[in-house]
Amino acid sequence: MIIGVPKEIMRGEKRVAAIPETVKKMVESGATVLFEKGAGVGSHYWDEAYEEAGAQTIADVEELFSKAEVILKVKEPQFNHEKNKHELDMMHEGQYLITFIHPASPANHQMVKHMAERGIIGLTLDGVPRISRAQSMDALSSMSACAGYKGMIMGINDISKFAPFVTSAVGRLKPATVFVIGTGVAGLRALATAKGLGAMVYSADIRPEANSNAESLGAIIVDTGVPAEIAVSADGKHANQLPEKWLEIERDHLKETIAKADIVFCSALIQGKVAPVLLTEELVESMNPGSVIVDISIDQGGNCAITTPGAVETKHDVIIQGIKNIPGMLSTSSTIMFSKNIHNLLTYLTKDNEIALDLSDEIVASILVTKDSKIVHEGALEAMGLK
Incomplete structure (x- = not known):
């Protein structure tokens, strides 16, 4: 051969x-x-x-x-x-x-x-x-761990504030708010990285087991509104591809946390399928100026509707990272x-x-x-x- x-x-x-x-x-x-x-x-x-x-x-x-x-x-x-x-x-x-x-x-x-x-x-x-x-x-899991770590570092680097709670002579500065959507291998690594840097971390996943893992790392869990019987495959291993009506319900449940987040880390994937769109352009517009979206699911289409594959762009005063080879930076x-x-x-x-x-x-x-x-x-x- x-x-x-x-x-x-x-x-x-x-x-x-x-x-x-x-x-x-x-x-x-x-x-x-x-x-x-x-x-x-x-x-x-x-x-x-x-x-x-x-x-x-x-x-x-x-x-x-x-x-x-x-x-x-x-x-x-x-x-x-x-x-x-x-x-x-x-x-x-x-x-x-x-x-x-x-x-x-x-x-x-x-x-x-x-x-x-x-x-x-x-x-x-x-x-x-x-x-x-x-x-x-399983190279996807290996590379996901790399993308979760490096992607969160990139997000932290792009926000214009401290990640941890800081006390100074002029008063206290609140920690950055990070929202991790999809807590598989990449999301959990991203979550742990943000938590280790002192950020306030929220997370969401349609799989109950993934939420348990995120909670054990110190994340505040955001309910997606999707029942487990709809969200998870029969064998309990994978997230299902949701019909549009359930995606709308999920977006509605996530919108409040998205709006207040300094970093939204997108790592929700359906194995072998197109990634679910969880951030519409309207949700991006609701975010604070200078906030960051790190869309590491871009290889499978992306979780954000307006991520440009392979690029970092600012839209609606939000920095949107669509880098396709984050593990290559590690x-x-x-x-x-x-x-x-x-x-x-x-x-x-x-x-x-x-x-x-x-x-x-x-x-x-x-x-x-x-x-x-x-x-x-x-x-x-x-x-x-x-x-």
């Missing part, structure tokens, strides 16, 4: 899909690893370390894409301005792509369709199910975690030094996006109106 690891070309992305440690393991298992020169520099890994681990370093990424049978990436395929062509157009039929594709996100629909047209077999890391045997492959830690997750998944999928997809397997069924020149991902098909 020939595995290719290209350099990430998304603006500001410093992560890489393999570290020397995982390259060595892949080579020892019988694979050939092609590594684009300089791909690890952003995470402080040099080409010499990859060569010592057994990788073949390649200067021309087009050659890497041409020769590899499997491509390991961090972010979804992008347009390569140096080559003046899209990364997908450098790939070939029957080639495997393992990365974060976020196929349900409207911003990625055309890319997913193009992937199918090219005959590329796409496997998305955001589809790895939250089950015990898949924990070591590149050393996130690369270590990500590379081990993706290697564990690759190992799971490999039999006799080849990828063998068992379509009846829960993990495979959850991550498969395109196969046989067709889009097969349920969430993507729903979001595209094709199902």
